[in-house]
Amino acid sequence: MKRYEIRIAGFGGQGVVTVGKIVGLAAALYDKKNAVQTQSYGPESRGGACKSEVVLSDGEIHYPKVRTADVLVALSQPALDIYLKDLKTGGLLIIDPLTVVQEIPRTDVKVVKVPTAEIALEAGNKKFQNMVALGALASLTGVISRESFEKAIKDSVPPKTLGQNLEAFKKGSEYVRG
Amino acid sequence: MSEVDETAFEPLLSEEAQKALRGPLPPGDYYLFGSDACLEGAVFAGCRYYAGYPITPASEIMERAAQRMPQVGGRFIQMEDEISSACSLIGASWAGVKAMTATSGPGFSLMMEAVSFAVMSETPFLIVNVQRPGPGQGYITSSQEDVMQARWGHHGGGPIIALAPSSVQEMFDFTIQAFNYAEEWRVPVILLADETLAHMREKLTVPPWEKIKVLNRIKPQALGIPPEKFLPYEPYEGKVPPMPAWGDGYRVNVVGLVRHPDGNVTKYSPEMHMACVSRLVQKIEDHADEIAQVEGYHLEGCKNLVVAYGTVTRSAFEAVQELRGKGRTDIGFLRLKILWPFPDGKIRSLIKQVENVFFPEMNMGYLVHPLRESLRDRAKQFISIPFLGALHSPDLIIGEIIKVIAR
Amino acid sequence: MKMAQGAGRKAMGEKHPVPWALGLAPERVFMKHPMLEYLKETGAYGDRFPTIFCPGCGIGQALNYTLNAVDRIIKKDKIPRDHFCFIAGIGCSARVTSHYLGFDAIWSLHGRAPAVATGALLARPELRAIVVTGDGDAAAIGGNHFIQVCRRNLDMTVLCLNNNLYGMTGGQSSPTTSRGVPSTTAPYGNVENTFDLCEMAITAGANYVARWTTAHPQQCIQALEKGIRKKGLSFIEIMVQCPTHWKQEPAKMMKKFKSQGVRFSPEKRAEGLKKDQFWVGEFMDRERPEWLETYQKIMDRFQRP
Numbered sequence: 061m062k063r064y065e066i067r068i069a070g071f072g073g074q075g076v077v078t079v080g081k082i083v084g085l086a087a088a089l090y091d092k093k094n095a096v097q098t099q100s101y102g103p104e105s106r107g108g109a110c111k112s113e114v115v116l117s118d119g120e121i122h123y124p125k126v127r128t129a130d131v132l133v134a135l136s137q138p139a140l141d142i143y144l145k146d147l148k149t150g151g152l153l154i155i156d157p158l159t160v161v162q163e164i165p166r167t168d169v170k171v172v173k174v175p176t177a178e179i180a181l182e183a184g185n186k187k188f189q190n191m192v193a194l195g196a197l198a199s200l201t202g203v204i205s206r207e208s209f210e211k212a213i214k215d216s217v218p219p220k221t222l223g224q225n226l227e228a229f230k231k232g233s234e235y236v237r238g
Numbered sequence: 239m240s241e242v243d244e245t246a247f248e249p250l251l252s253e254e255a256q257k258a259l260r261g262p263l264p265p266g267d268y269y270l271f272g273s274d275a276c277l278e279g280a281v282f283a284g285c286r287y288y289a290g291y292p293i294t295p296a297s298e299i300m301e302r303a304a305q306r307m308p309q310v311g312g313r314f315i316q317m318e319d320e321i322s323s324a325c326s327l328i329g330a331s332w333a334g335v336k337a338m339t340a341t342s343g344p345g346f347s348l349m350m351e352a353v354s355f356a357v358m359s360e361t362p363f364l365i366v367n368v369q370r371p372g373p374g375q376g377y378i379t380s381s382q383e384d385v386m387q388a389r390w391g392h393h394g395g396g397p398i399i400a401l402a403p404s405s406v407q408e409m410f411d412f413t414i415q416a417f418n419y420a421e422e423w424r425v426p427v428i429l430l431a432d433e434t435l436a437h438m439r440e441k442l443t444v445p446p447w448e449k450i451k452v453l454n455r456i457k458p459q460a461l462g463i464p465p466e467k468f469l470p471y472e473p474y475e476g477k478v479p480p481m482p483a484w485g486d487g488y489r490v491n492v493v494g495l496v497r498h499p500d501g502n503v504t505k506y507s508p509e510m511h512m513a514c515v516s517r518l519v520q521k522i523e524d525h526a527d528e529i530a531q532v533e534g535y536h537l538e539g540c541k542n543l544v545v546a547y548g549t550v551t552r553s554a555f556e557a558v559q560e561l562r563g564k565g566r567t568d569i570g571f572l573r574l575k576i577l578w579p580f581p582d583g584k585i586r587s588l589i590k591q592v593e594n595v596f597f598p599e600m601n602m603g604y605l606v607h608p609l610r611e612s613l614r615d616r617a618k619q620f621i622s623i624p625f626l627g628a629l630h631s632p633d634l635i636i637g638e639i640i641k642v643i644a645r
Numbered sequence: 646m647k648m649a650q651g652a653g654r655k656a657m658g659e660k661h662p663v664p665w666a667l668g669l670a671p672e673r674v675f676m677k678h679p680m681l682e683y684l685k686e687t688g689a690y691g692d693r694f695p696t697i698f699c700p701g702c703g704i705g706q707a708l709n710y711t712l713n714a715v716d717r718i719i720k721k722d723k724i725p726r727d728h729f730c731f732i733a734g735i736g737c738s739a740r741v742t743s744h745y746l747g748f749d750a751i752w753s754l755h756g757r758a759p760a761v762a763t764g765a766l767l768a769r770p771e772l773r774a775i776v777v778t779g780d781g782d783a784a785a786i787g788g789n790h791f792i793q794v795c796r797r798n799l800d801m802t803v804l805c806l807n808n809n810l811y812g813m814t815g816g817q818s819s820p821t822t823s824r825g826v827p828s829t830t831a832p833y834g835n836v837e838n839t840f841d842l843c844e845m846a847i848t849a850g851a852n853y854v855a856r857w858t859t860a861h862p863q864q865c866i867q868a869l870e871k872g873i874r875k876k877g878l879s880f881i882e883i884m885v886q887c888p889t890h891w892k893q894e895p896a897k898m899m900k901k902f903k904s905q906g907v908r909f910s911p912e913k914r915a916e917g918l919k920k921d922q923f924w925v926g927e928f929m930d931r932e933r934p935e936w937l938e939t940y941q942k943i944m945d946r947f948q949r950p
Contacts, residue, residue, distance in 0.1 A: 079438060085269045087530075090443040095269075097439040100379075123556040123632050129608055284941075286770050308944045313767040318793045322760035325790075327695040328753060329732065329764030333784050335773060337764065351754055359751075469689060484749035485769055486845055487727045491685075491744050498690035505691040 061093070061118045064203055065126040069111040069143050070135030070159075072101060078147025079133070080112025082194060082212045085117050090208035096124040109138055116203060126178065128177070131201055133193055134160055135176070154196055156189070172200060172236055179231050188221075188228035194234025206233070249388045258309040272409040272435040273298035273340075275442045276366060277306060279413030280338050282444075283452055285364070286312030287330040287337040288322040291345060292380045295433040296368040298353040299340035318343035318359060324352035331356075332492055334483025336417055340366035342433075343384055344593040347391065353426050354392035357492040358476060360471075362455065364413070364418035366429040367599075371627050379627045380434040380453065382548055382600040386607075389430045389578045392450060396515070397522035400428040401531060402548040406440035412575075418453040419529065420643050422480040428575060432600065435549045455481045458488060464490065471514070472499035478521065517635045522579050530581030533573040534588045536562065540570030542643055543592045543617070545609060547574040550598050550630055557635035566643070582610040591616050596639055598623035599629050647823045663695070673879075680712040683747045693744050698737070701895030703885025705860040706742035707806050708741050710862055710883070711775065714869035718773075720887045722874065729773045732767060734758040737812035737887075738805075754833045756787025759794040762801050770937050772778060773873060774801040784820035791842075795849035795878050797936045802872045804840055808887035816890035828890075842882055847929045852877030854929040858884040858902035861925065868927065877935045884923070 066083060070076045077099045084097035097114040114173060119227045132147045133154045134140035140160050149168045159172040164171055174196045176189035183192070191213070198209050210226060217225045248415040262282040267538070277299050280288075288303035290296075300316070307314035312335075317323040323339045330337035336529065346367045358362060367388065371381040382392075388400045399419045403412040413429060420427040458468045465488045474480050482488035490501075496514045497503045522529070535558070537543075548553035551573050558571045572588065576583060595617045597606045603622030610620045623630065623638045686694045698705050700864040719726050729748045731750035733739035735755035742750040751759045760776040776794075783791045783805050794801065810828060811817040818864040827834050846854045853875045855868040865883055872879030884906070907918060909926035918924070 080505075082441050088269045089267055098434065098437065122559070123629075124434070124440075124552055125629060125630065125631070127465065179613045260947055287764060289764060289767075305924070308940070309947045311942075311947075313940060315767060317760065317763070318789050322757065322763070322790050322793070325754060325757040325760035326764030326767075329751070329761035329766075329767035331764075332751060333730075333751075333765040333768035335768035355754055389658065480906075482729050483769070484765060485727055485772055489685075489727070489747055489749055491742060491749075492753075493743060493747060494753065495743075497744075498688075500689040501744050502693060503692040504690050504693065504697060614648065 061116060061203065063121070064116040064133045064201075065129045065142060066114045066133075066197070066201075067111060067118070067126045067129045067146070068133040068135070068197075069109070069139035071139075072108045072110040074110070074135050075187075076105050076110045077112045078216060079190050079194045079197070080114050082209065082216050083114045083197070086204050086212035087114070087213060090211050091204050093118055093204075094121050096121050098125055108133065108138075109142070111139070111143070121161040124137065130199065133197055134158065135189075135193065137162060140164075152200055154193065154200065156193070174192075174232065174235060176232070178226050179235055183228035183231050184224045188224055191225050191228035192232035192235070195229040195234075196236045198229070199233035253420045259306075260309055260311075262310070262447070262574065263444045265444050265446045268287035268444065269439055270442050271298060272403075272406045272431065272438050272440075273368070274302055275406045275409040276340070276413050276431065276436075277302040277428070278442075278444075279410040279433060280336075280364070280417065281306055281310055281312075282410075282450065283336060283414045285338050285417065285418035286310065286528065287327070287335045287597060288312070288339065289317045289326040289330075289337070289340045289621075291317055291320045291323050292346040293342045293345045295370060295436050295520040296340040296342050296345075296366065298436065299366060299368070299493065322349040324349035324365065328352060328356060328361050328363075329411055331361045331363050331482050332490075336362075336364075336421070338364040338366065338417075340368060342368050342370045343372045343381070344374075346387065347597060350392040353398065353467075354394050354396075355427040357392065358364065358394065358494040359492050360424035360481070360518070361492075362424050363482075364416050364420060364427050364429060364532045366413070366431060369430060369432045377627060378433065378566065380432045380549070380600055380629055381626070382432060382550065383431070383604065384428060385577060385599075385601065386604045387549075388430060397520045397579055398426055399423065399576065400430050402575060403435065403576050404547075404549050404551040404573075405461070406435070406438060406442050410442050410444070414450060414452065418451065421453045421455045422478075423525075423529075424455065424481060425522065428578075430548060432549050443533070453456040459484050459486065459487070469499045470501050471497055473517065473521075507532070517629055524538065526579035526581065528578055529576060530584040531558065531575040532581050532584050532588065533575065534570070535572075536567075536570040537588055538570075538588070539573070540589075541568040541592055542566075542594045542639065543570050543572060543589060544596045544598070544635070544639070545572045546598055547577055547605070548600075550600060552632040553632050554598050554635055557639070560632060561636060561639065569639070574603065577605065579610070582608070582612045584643075585609070585612045586616070589613060591617055592621045595622055596621050596635070596642075596644055598625065598635050598638075600625055600629070602626075646721045650654075658884065663700070663893040677747065680716065683712045683716070684745050688744070688884070696745060697740055699887075699889045700739070701886065701888040703739055703808065703883075703899075704741065704806055704896070706859040706862070707804070707865070707883045707885055710865040711804060713866045714873060715775075715874040717866070717870050718873055723775065726907055729775065731756045731764045731775050731777055732765065735813070736779040736782045737808070738777055739782065740813075741777055747865055756785070756898050757766055757790060758782070758783050759787065759790040759801075760802065763794060763797075763799060764854040766799060766801060766937065767784075772798075775873065776801060776803045778803060778805050779812070780805065780807040780809060780821040780842070781819040784842055784845075788820075792849045796852040797848045798850050798877045798933050799850055799936045800876055800878070802869070802881065804869070805844075805880070805882045806885045807842070807882055808885045808890075810887065811892055812887050812890060843880065843928050846878070846880040850933060851877070851929065852931050852933055852935070853879040853927075855880075855881040855927045856923075856925050858885070858899070858906055858925060859886060860902040861906070864925075875930075876938070877933060
């Protein structure tokens with residue numbers, strides 16, 4: 061794999077940065093790839109715009125940020141509005157239909173709608189919606205193994221909520237396969 | 239005001255003490271922020287004193303230090319400002335311990351007097367500048383705007399050594415190198431990082447410990463020089479004076495003033511002044527080539543040279559690769575790893591004759607000045623590619639290069 | 646303020662010539678000063694004595710008292726001489742550390758000596774750090790650092806040699822110069838209120854706070870001895886005469902210290918002070934927790950298996 065670029069964007073507090081961190085961790089430490097992860101925030105901790113990016117490669121990664129994304133996960137309408145243009149032709153767009161409600165203005169990308177909040181609720185709590193998105197991302201891209209993801213999740217969440225996080229991840233990956 | 243509750247420490251410590259790592263990172267792979275890698279490099283190099291003040295985007299280095307220092311037998315203190323943070327490094331260094339702080343632009347400005355004192359008194363320590371835009375409060379994103387200040391920001395102008403890392407691995411490696419330079423040359427060293435690098439996560443590989451070189455200052459005791467024969471400001475074998483620690487019995491009177499080799503500060507003469515200061519300047523300038531580290535790529539037959547340092551290296555290199563892939567094989571790349579002393583000699587030995595020199599920087603083209611002087615007779619045009627507030631995208635650099643070479 | 650006739654530095658030198666100016670060999674005039682063993686009279690590149698201090702300056706006396714106190718602690722408590730470390734900023738007071746001391750010392754940055762001492766102590770806690778500062782160094786530029794070491798209650802001694810002005814730079818007002826007093830920067834009289842450094846030290850949290858003057862030699866030595874020995878921040882202020890800038894005879898100034906310095910006691914405090922009077926004595930002596938021993942508890946936890 062030369063360069064595979066993932067961008068996750070949404071509001072602060074949706075767990076956007078954690079998703080990016082887990083993807084990078086899974087790829088770098090467990091799948092033995094190279095991964096660089098960056099993020100940027102709006103000034104407010106909750107509610108401001110927030111994006112997280114991961115660049116994966118089997119070789120050395122030079123430019124550490126997204127040039128044109130292979131995958132865009134948009135968890136809010138403003139996130140989609142700003143970042144849709146940087147998605148490659150034929151790229152993958154994962155959205156949450158509850159927050160991203162307007163019609164997608166591009167026809168050359170593959171759109172997958174994942175109601176992350178609903179699915180997270182099934183797993184126990186709406187706050188795990190970022191794990192649902194992660195599960196969908198993992199399953200649809202297939203660039204990192206599921207075992208690596210599960211190890212990375214274990215490294216990144218408190219032991220008390222590990223079970224629920226893994227459940228939400230599982231439900232997210234099952235949803236897009238079904 | 240109530241008296242302190244001594245039992246408050248207990249629950250915080252019992253869990254931590256169980257799983258704490260009581261030394262440097264063991265060999266292996268880690269996935270860390272640039273900030274974390276930097277602090278771990280310092281711990282590996284033997285840094286056991288950290289003093290700092292909160293400032294975005296450098297606070298994470300300080301916070302990790304607060305956690306790690308007691309674990310590895312060091313001490314951490316949050317000082318009341320950047321001035322006292324830097325000044326306390328002087329005391330810690332003279333008490334025999336490797337010391338560091340991390341800050342950003344506004345704090346860096348406050349530390350300049352301490353840097354000047356350290357240059358004059360030959361006190362080693364490390365300042366990490368996680369650069370952010372300025373001037374003034376500027377902003378809290380990425381920048382390379384303090385590159386000139388690192389060299390010329392302190393009054394009096396004696397040279398320092400500055401390194402510019404570009405990856406999380408280098409935040410670890412270069413921090414260790416920075417301490418080695420400080421100990422070897424008895425000079426304050428600046429690590430010029432930036433916000434992108436500090437907040438980026440990437441793999442860090444810690445090699446087997448025997449493979450990592452760590453240098454320590456030479457003490458007069460190790461050379462068999464007794465206190466009565468020791469001249470604290472007399473260089474040993476023409477390099478630097480040996481440096482005892484307070485408490486070792488050498489009764490050193492440390493001064494930031496012009497002085498004789500025995501430390502006499504009142505028998506002033508212009509000759510003494512010149513001898514004193516010129517030694518400090520030549521100490522680094524005469525060894526600029528030995529200290530310099532540059533990397534060149536595709537320099538054979540290069541007509542258009544792209545020069546970069548720090549995190550911008552990554553954008554610039556990607557741009558160069560892409561242009562070469564599209565057929566522009568006359569494009570070469572030069573990376574500066576050590577910015578100060580400016581690697582004038584090394585650059586001239588590598589670059590014989592080019593047409594255009596492109597220099598992308600996250601500032602308004604500051605380091606292009608010594609570069610232009612270095613290649614004054616070896617290049618026709620110098621084109622600065624400034625971008626403020628964030629990392630250049632390769633497309634921006636490619637665009638600016640094409641503008642010039644496609645004419 | 647009246648200017649005494651025939652005072653000032655040049656006039657002082659002419660009225661009281663030093664013995665060697667009269668052709669008298671030093672060995673014939675002096676017995677060896679008992680504190681000379683702690684000083685560097687000379688070096689490979691020349692003599693360091695006589696010091697740069699003006700004739701009649703109180704700093705020399707304060708240094709003598711300090712060395713006496715250090716000498717007592719070395720002999721009584723068997724503390725190694727090389728554990729003592731003098732740290733100064735900038736000013737006349739700070740010049741003691743320039744090249745006269747037979748101890749580890751540093752002549753550092755204006756106002757920052759407490760910060761330098763903080764670093765030294767945290768790096769090597771067995772060091773006995775004595776910060777030598779002046780009223781300008783501690784109350785103006787170094788104010789915050791002074792407050793913070795008191796608040797942290799770090800185990801060091803801060804010795805402030807207060808001559809109520811900036812001596813080295815020519816006699817400007819300092820934050821301890823009284824209201825109404827003229828100086829080079831207050832030619833029409835000082836419009837500002839003053840700082841009481843001892844009160845500041847107490848409020849900030851220092852364990853031991855005392856003030857004496859050069860006219861109280863035994864009390865100075867005892868306060869210094871107690872302060873250096875005591876755990877936590879000890880602040881000792883010594884009022885020193887600056888005959889050069891105040892343009893008064895040093896002996897007269899010391900007489901004034903004796904008469905204007907009122908021994909502190911809680912009862913006396915209620916009575917208040919008259920004009921030109923100031924409190925002397927021990928103002929605070931307590932046992933608040935000290936920084937290094939508190940931090941050591943945290944470090945010890947990580948040493949346990």
